[in-house]
Amino acid sequence: GAGVSQSPSNKVTEKGKDVELRCDPISGHTALYWYRQSLGQGLEFLIYFQGNSAPDKSGLPSDRFSAERTGGSVSTLTIQRTQQEDSAVYLCASSLAPGNSGNTIYFGEGSWLTVV
Amino acid sequence: QKEVEQNSGPLSVPEGAIASLNCTYSDRGSQSFFWYRQYSGKSPELIMFIYSNGDKEDGRFTAQLNKASQYVSLLIRDSQPSDSATYLCAVNQNDYKLSFGAGTTVTVRA
Numbered sequence: 271g272a273g274v275s276q277s278p279s280n281k282v283t284e285k286g287k288d289v290e291l292r293c294d295p296i297s298g299h300t301a302l303y304w305y306r307q308s309l310g311q312g313l314e315f316l317i318y319f320q321g322n323s324a325p326d327k328s329g330l331p332s333d334r335f336s337a338e339r340t341g342g343s344v345s346t347l348t349i350q351r352t353q354q355e356d357s358a359v360y361l362c363a364s365s366l367a368p369g370n371s372g373n374t375i376y377f378g379e380g381s382w383l384t385v386v
Numbered sequence: 387q388k389e390v391e392q393n394s395g396p397l398s399v400p401e402g403a404i405a406s407l408n409c410t411y412s413d414r415g416s417q418s419f420f421w422y423r424q425y426s427g428k429s430p431e432l433i434m435f436i437y438s439n440g441d442k443e444d445g446r447f448t449a450q451l452n453k454a455s456q457y458v459s460l461l462i463r464d465s466q467p468s469d470s471a472t473y474l475c476a477v478n479q480n481d482y483k484l485s486f487g488a489g490t491t492v493t494v495r496a
Contacts, residue, residue: 301482312390312474312486326483361429368482377429
């Protein structure tokens with residue numbers, strides 16, 4: 271696609287429910303990232319994929335969070351037993367290669383999650 | 387101490403003026419520095435990156451880096467109402483992970 275596509279764009283869920291957030295990166299981009307942005311806060315790194323493997327999961331806040339990537343393309347971020355503090359915008363991004371070597375990181379529009 | 391610190395603003399400037407945004411970082415080993423613009427309700431968009439000490443200009447934007455002082459800034463010349471947004475400073479932690487500041491909100495008054 272033309273850009274990074276995320277779905278759903280908005281999700282309201284009840285506390286304790288599981289949610290899945292989907293990211294479709296730019297075609298050909300091998301690097302994929304998930305970040306979280308809470309109101310008034312900077313972006314918080316969650317996880318990085320290079321191809322289908324995730325060499326760095328260090329940013330996942332707890333074991334309720336997991337992510338996978340299949341076919342070197344689509345990624346799913348799953349939050350189990352959601353809590354109110356999980357309410358945030360979840361941003362997916364992709365780049366041709368790891369972004370800090372000069373490859374631009376492109377962000378999707380985000381999935382706005384509200385846990386009530 | 388946060389890894390990347392920015393003044394939250396809001397920074398209000400009249401149209402045509404220079405907006406100056408500042409960012410400090412804690413990791414002396416950081417090599418890559420980025421400025422993202424984020425309109426309300428939209429995703430961050432890269433506008434500048436800088437790797438070397440000194441100034442880097444791109445159109446109306448100038449990024450300035452001083453690694454000794456662990457300081458990076460962004461100047462927006464001839465500010466336009468369309469420049470009204472939140473500007474995020476980002477610094478690399480390694481070759482794939484970025485640390486972001488909380489952002490500075492800029493409002494350009496027509």
